[in-house]
Amino acid sequence: MKFKTKFSEYQAVTTDDGYITLHSGHFDENCHSTAGALEETLYNYVEGCSVLERAQASNITILEIGLGVGLGILATFESTKEIANKIKFITTEIDPELANWVISQASIGKHISNLEKNKEFISFNLSENFQVKVLLGDARETIKKLDLEDIKIDCIFQDAFSPTKNPTLWTKEWFRNLRSLCNKDSVMTTYSASVKIRKAMLEAGFIVTNMKGFGNKRNATRAYTLESYRDEKLEKELIRSKTPAFSDKDI
Numbered sequence: 001m002k003f004k005t006k007f008s009e010y011q012a013v014t015t016d017d018g019y020i021t022l023h024s025g026h027f028d029e030n031c032h033s034t035a036g037a038l039e040e041t042l043y044n045y046v047e048g049c050s051v052l053e054r055a056q057a058s059n060i061t062i063l064e065i066g067l068g069v070g071l072g073i074l075a076t077f078e079s080t081k082e083i084a085n086k087i088k089f090i091t092t093e094i095d096p097e098l099a100n101w102v103i104s105q106a107s108i109g110k111h112i113s114n115l116e117k118n119k120e121f122i123s124f125n126l127s128e129n130f131q132v133k134v135l136l137g138d139a140r141e142t143i144k145k146l147d148l149e150d151i152k153i154d155c156i157f158q159d160a161f162s163p164t165k166n167p168t169l170w171t172k173e174w175f176r177n178l179r180s181l182c183n184k185d186s187v188m189t190t191y192s193a194s195v196k197i198r199k200a201m202l203e204a205g206f207i208v209t210n211m212k213g214f215g216n217k218r219n220a221t222r223a224y225t226l227e228s229y230r231d232e233k234l235e236k237e238l239i240r241s242k243t244p245a246f247s248d249k250d251i
């Protein structure tokens with residue numbers, strides 16, 4: 001299956017767990033690992049950010065960077081259905097037509113109520129307790145609205161395309177913006193484990209730790225705001241490394 005929007009061409013790719021991901025012509029990259037799109041999302045983000053444990057303890061707000069095919073929403077919704085607390089899932093998407101395609105798919109579409117759409121966002125409920133807001137446009141701009149509304153984030157799914165293909169969403173300036181949206185005990189996970197990206201997170205004020213990567217990827221990254229998670233050994237290695245933090249001036 002293929003489709004075209006004003007922004008990009010998309011080609012469906014079936015991954016090893018049977019779930020479909022999309023190849024974006026604009027970014028020339030798949031949204032997920034071919035080793036399993038849903039499994040990767042569950043592993044890196046839902047489990048990586050301990051979403052279940054956090055949602056069992058209190059209402060939570062999740063920020064996803066990159067809506068893609070909507071698997072972040074679906075994986076989180078399906079995993080938290082039994083939980084009584086409220087989950088606010090905020091996601092970001094530069095291609096509004098892709099966002100509309102996602103909500104037209106049965107897997108998400110069949111649960112939707114309270115749908116509201118305008119140029120800036122699409123919002124809806126998947127259940128009484130699970131609310132979704134898709135911020136439309138460049139996330140570098142749209143997340144500023146969260147700051148204005150004083151929204152604080154508990155879990156960040158940092159799931160942009162790779163730093164090479166999608167550089168503006170990986171710099172220390174970007175991570176500084178994300179850090180300012182966090183509360184005292186927030187967590188952010190990502191599939192990237194590169195030194196320049198970890199250093200960008202560190203210089204933006206995150207506590208950076210290692211997480212085992214999905215599939216045959218050796219490492220991924222889990223970052224926190226709470227000091228008690230500090231991995232001094234890793235932090236010293238990062239500071240000692242000659243590789244500079246990735247920054248806006250490198251783009």
Ligand SMILES: C[S@@+](CC[C@H](N)C(=O)[O-])C[C@H]1O[C@@H](n2cnc3c(N)ncnc32)[C@H](O)[C@@H]1O
Pocket residue numbers: 024030031032041064065066067068069070071072073092093094095098137138139140159160161166168169
């Ligand atoms: C790797 S995919 C995300 C996959 C998604 N989390 C999922 O589970 O299906 C990255 C997404 O980020 C979007 N994106 C890229 N640059 C963006 C930007 N500057 N602002 C907002 N979205 C962006 C892309 O269009 C794409 O949909």
